[in-house]
Amino acid sequence: MSDARLYLALVALVCVSLTSAAAAPRLATTQSAPALAAWVPFCEQHPAECAVDPAEPEIIPLDQTALELIQAVNRYVNHSIIRRRDIEHWGKHDQWDLPTDGMGDCEDYQLLKRKLLVEAGLPRRAMRMTVVIDDIDEGHAVLTVRTDAGDLILDNKVDAVLPWHEVKYEFIKRESSRSAEWLFLQREERTDMIAMAR
Secondary structure: OOOOHHHHHHHHHHHHHHHHHHHHHEEEEEEEEEEOOOOOHHHHHHHHOOOOOOOOOOOEEOHHHHHHHHHHHHHHHHHEEOOOOHHHHOOOOOOOOOOOOOEEEEHHHHHHHHHHHHHOOOOOHHHEEEEEEEEOOOOEEEEEEOOOOEEEEEEEEEEEEEEEEOOOOEEEEEOOOOOOOOOEEEEEHHHHHHHHHH
């Protein structure tokens, strides 16, 4: 094989690798992060909601049926819950709970979405509560659904279910899928790019 053909083959291989990384970008976890103060009492009251079953898959196949279910649950919960800040609802600055009274704020929406998706057959382990800084520089909770097509974000601010990299938030931390802890986040494809550049 000539040097020119070898060079072209290597360029094509790198392009395919970059395209694959871009096609299914994920948020990668790094080191342990402190749990939110309101998470601890929530888990004490609802241990099944915080349990991690290592027998469940961490990443689900995203077929049309799964996508339609995820989209339907996101829309349903977004339109079923009356937005109420914790201080107005509970008299506390931060309280996580399932919105059984029909009211809640961002984390309560996401907890209900996960509960409904689990009841519909999706594995809880593939759905992780996630903390972000939102578009107005405030703390916000979203639900990350980890799929073979990339990480998807369910948010009470929008009905669209979007790939995480299309959401204009700063991703801070999420629940671990391996144990009852929280982990800081970083962009997984950045790691891939650095590895390829070496």
